Amino acid sequence: MPIPLILNGRTTALPAGPGDRLSTALRAAGLTGVKEGCLEGECGACTVLLDGAPVCSCLMLAAQAEGRGVETAEGLAGDGASDLQAAFVHEGAVQCGYCTPGMVMAAEGLLRRNPDPSEAEIRQAIAGNICRCTGYVAIIRAIAATAASRRAAPC
Ligand code: FES
Ligand code: FES
Structure with a gap:
């Protein structure tokens, strides 16, 4: 189910399954600057900006980003x-x-x-x-x- 959000400044729909982490969905969409290391919120490799604030995207479901602004290193x-x-x-x-x-x-x-x-x-x-x-x-x-x-x- 595509998740509507603002990704690197563009309104888009991010393909994601119901249980997909935000980090996994972003990587699958080609944003491989988002790294997956520990997948437990410990290493920070998956850090993205959510409405301008850094978050571990491995700790979020992609669905939780619905309607939010998400920025990755590619956007910078x-x-x-x-x-x-x-x-x-x-x-x-x-x-x-x-x-x-x-x-x-x-x-x-x-x-x-x-x-x-x-x-x-x-x-x-x-x-x-x-x-x-x-x-x-x-x-x-x-x-x-x-x-x-x-x-x-x-x-
Ligand atoms: S992958 Fe290590 S904090 Fe997300
Ligand atoms: S982990 Fe290799 S440059 Fe930081």
Whole structure:
């Protein structure tokens, strides 16, 4: 049963079975930036924005997104890369990349509600996103750099 929602800014109907997780339905629709890791809400790889706030899409049924706004990393990227995604690359915050889309969505959610986060606030915002590779330092640097550049040149 297709679920009507606003996906990356477009009104659409997301194909999903009655018991399908939102993460699974999004991946099946080609949005493979949504990763499935633990499927228990522990790793954050499946993080998307729901009405602008980061959520674990593995913990939601696709049906629960009916009528809501859902954003994935593909929506941020558009035809290229968002400033945040570019900062991750520039700062060396991507290694295997498995955590990256979820990490970017958690960071995007933070920067929308708090344009000038402290390091502690950045760490708190990504506390639910596990990265096995980077040690987090470059990720925090990328988020802080994006916050600074957005404050300097608000769009
Ligand atoms: S796959 Fe959703 S939190 Fe790990
Ligand atoms: S870059 Fe490999 S898990 Fe984060």
